[in-house]
Amino acid sequence: xxxxxxxxxxxxxxxxxxxxxxxxxxxxxxxxxxxxxxxxxxxxxxxxxxxx
Numbered sequence: 023x024x025x026x027x028x029x030x031x032x033x034x035x036x037x038x039x040x041x042x043x044x045x046x047x048x049x050x051x052x053x054x055x056x057x058x059x060x061x062x063x064x065x066x067x068x069x070x071x072x073x074x
Contacts, residue, residue, distance in 0.1 A: 051067050051070035
């Protein structure tokens with residue numbers, strides 16, 4: 023059982039090493055709409071949200 027746990031943990035660490043990083047939004051992205059602050063990962067402009 024312990025060996026299976028160690029193997030699973032090893033795969034998890036290996037996958038985390040090769041996972042793509044999360045890019046931060048550009049400084050050109052608007053962070054407010056009127057008086058409402060729009061935090062990352064949400065965005066107003068193209069390329070300013072997590073999914074774009």
